[in-house]
Amino acid sequence: MSHARNPGTPPDFAALDRLAVNRPATERRAATLTARRSLKNVHQAAWLVNAIRCMDLTTLAGDDTPDRVRRLCAKARRPLADHIVAGLGLEAMPVCGAVCVYPTMVAPAVRALEGSGIPVASVATGFPAGLMPLDLRLAEIRYAVDQGAAEIDIVITRAHVLAADWAALHDEIAAMREACGPAHLKAILATGDLVTLRNVAASSRVAMAAGADFIKTSTGKEGVNATLPVGLVMTRAIRDYAAATGHRVGFKPAGGMKTAKDALNWQILMREELGRDWLEPGLFRLGASSMLGDIERQLDHHVTGRYAAAHRHALA
């Protein structure tokens, strides 16, 4: 990840009490946002390739094994079939933004990705619930970094948000940021657990003030995953933070996104709310597993004019 890091800023907890987020209005905007923009032909294909560049190709399952992770890494290195790359007129095979795994899977991932330039991201801090003692969570971060993870996707303590204990939330994330060392910190807010958009808005601000390099919607394990209204609230927080501090924080929706259409919609949201710069892997990631397959099928269709079948593409 090449982007300048976010050093954090002194928190302004009082300002959080004045946050206003109107849910129906946010939902209305989210609903029309993607209907207001349309991508066709070459433009659609290019935006889908960009989605691959920004994708954290992810496996976070109890049955993950080193071999399973290696297969995923192979797909991250060669996300598209050769005929598609040629048909698109790309000079080189695009690669995924990162591979995202559990801490014990970092080492095999790092080995499998050697020489590719693709970073390994690791979840940590007692993912997905995060309800472990803080020292163990910090130790887990250090372990993952030690194993070679360049990015750490931490989970926040939802209880701090639900109790509006912003200082506790801030200090916890700041400690995690320190534990990350050179690795970039992505703060998973688990917005499905936070429920209200005000909670999302407030915790986004606390996480950024504590030095998160990215804020991320979900673990993929909550009842509700990444939704566009939540994305709107988080990107607006990023915009405000950048305007106030000059520091640019990245955004990662994760969980439940399965289709190429999702990939386009999230990118449209980024383009509209934050601008062109937030369509680069340094500031935008899509946390997904099965989305890549749909993107590959869509691009195959773009290239050949025929609808593709999943079994003709390499499995992730």
Added chain:
Amino acid sequence: MPSISEVLDSMDYGPAPESADHALKWLERGPFGHFINGAFTAPDALFTTDNPATGAPLAQVSQGSAADIDAAVAAARAAFGDWSARPGHERARYLYAMARHIQKRERLFAVLEVLDNGKPIREARDIDIPLAVRHFYHHAGWAELVVEEFPNHRPHGVCGQIIPWNFPLLMLAWKIAPALAAGNTVVLKPAEYTPLTALLFAEICTEIGLPPGVVNIVTGDGTTGAALVAHEGVDKIAFTGSTAVGREIRRATAGTGKALTLELGGKSPFIVFADADLDAAVEGVVDAIWFNQGEVCCAGSRILVAEAVAPRFEALLRARMGRLRAGDPLDKGTDIGAIVHPRQLERITGLVDQAQAQGATVHAGTAPQGCFCPPMLLTDVAPANIAVTEEIFGPVAVMMTFRTPPEALELANNTRYGLAASVWTENIGTAMDVAANLRAGVVWINATNLFDANAPFGGMRESGFGREGGRAGMLAYLAAPGPQGRAPLADSPAPVPLPAGGGAGGGIDRTTKLFIGGAFKRADAGQSWSVHGAGGDVIGQAPWGSRKDIRNAVEAAAKATGWGRATGHERAQVLYFLAENMDRRRAEMTEALVQAGSPDPAAEVDCSIRRAFLHAAWADKLDGRVHATRSAHVTLAMNVPHGVMGVICPDAPALLGFVSLVLPAIAMGNRVVVVPSQTQPLPALDFGQLLVSSDVPGGVVNIVSGPRAALTRVLAAHDGVDALCCVAPPEVCAMAEAEAAGNLKPVWTESAQRDWFGPAGQEAVFREFAVQVKTVWTPYGA
């Protein structure tokens, strides 16, 4: 076409045009005639309708003549008998078929609308057409239910409908669907600039086998519309368009007996409080004034923002404006399309230039060359700037600041219009307070430009009267029972001031005064006239009220604002107490009526007392409604009083006529200025004593006797009078309707004999006319 790599670099959206081929193919059916009596006439007197985005001609359509209107009205009249007599279910089937047939070719409708109007395809596709379809479905339902839900009501007959160019198909749906559901037949004139979707709709009428003459569509310009308004065979006119034309129509229909509803212009406030979700409010502005190129009658064009957040709000808003894409309306990524016609673009730029000359700072987004207008925000404006007072009908918002909620309301209500308003705050108390005190027919809380077939839409003040949508909208196409076929009221001679003797004859002299602001006042002119009893004897003197007394009475009424804020229960208590005191003075009132020549004085007093009870009963029961619209939206239709009403009483019955008109008006919270019977004003003037002793606050009822026609003219023309109820001879009613065009106050007139003693004297229409519907939308979500 750029390469993938180039797009990966720019990450531009690229073009995403909707194909116009299908629509252009359909247009080859032109040139078009009118749709009269189920068939298209031979094209004649052709004019061209253009695509405003390109300037290219689209089709030739016919300029409707008076003869065409005549033929259309004749066809509608011939069809009316059969159509109105059909069971509601049969009419429902046709309305259902209209909905389905529009849906089956929604894309053609959407593209045709874009070509003709210049609006973005996204809006036509996602808003105009679905709402139009919804309107036909909803009114298929009303057709089914009209008999049981509106007992004793009847359709007007032939409705002349004139619609604007900003939402051509949607406005057609708003007009035709309720008219047909109620059993009327229709002659509709689409706007000169945008006739095409109406012609496509005409084809649907044929396809579904709609009986000939039920729907007739005559294209043309304003002269065609004028011919329709003037046609004697039309029973009701419904117009949506500019306030200026609405005013002409009000004058043209005055005294003709035509029912009238007007949906006119606006300069709707968009109020942003400091605790609002500012990002949400910014998107609200996008949906308010940068929707449909700002060519929206209810557009939130006057932004009022709390000083505390004004700089931040302006920064967010200008950044958002900069991201709007103006351009090819057929492109699916276009936010702002073409202005409907170069003449409209000229009007917009002309007003912006004037605003700038008056000190406004203009911030503008971008737009291509041609008939396009960039989104604009005008700052450094005050209520005295032309851009704040005039409806621009373009993508131009003005922004001002306020300090407190009362000041926000004061600024918001500082307009001749009263169509819509948008309120942004996270505080429900603030939101409801502002909604309650805004003079607007529609209030959106934390939202804007929400529409639904089941939500009444329409204005107050110079934004017109009548509602479209929901139950209130159906009432605009139904006539109340009324005194049909009864003899017209005869005029009585205007009173002549003294000296035409008469006196106390040795007893204590009786002095009857005007009743204004809760006090008895001598007439400003310093004159009285002698009132003659049934036998011709002088029974007393009445004050000879004049222009200035009306002025004073309206001022007093305007000040009595507490009455409208009182609870229905409080008003009921006052009215019950009034009834009690009437009962106490029964003998005195009866004697006065004996002198005034009442045919049955005791019965008249008795009936008056009962009527006071009746309207006391209604004071807290004319409930509004909660309409089913969208999920997670509370859509309230509140019955709110007009404010100051003028009431012109019939000559007879002198007391009961007065009571029957005044009490429902005040029961609903209005204050009234009443002109009592011209021949027998004394019983009404004496009523002032009762009002004082019954705790009716000063200014709620003001009574000015005198020459009826002269006083009516002053009241009708008074801009501070919000509504007028006039029971008088035909020529007085006609004059009142014409004079009311000034501030476009709603007028209810009646020139026929009515049995005031029977049920007709307490018809629902009296209380229904005393209120107007304010629709308040509140989307909710935690």
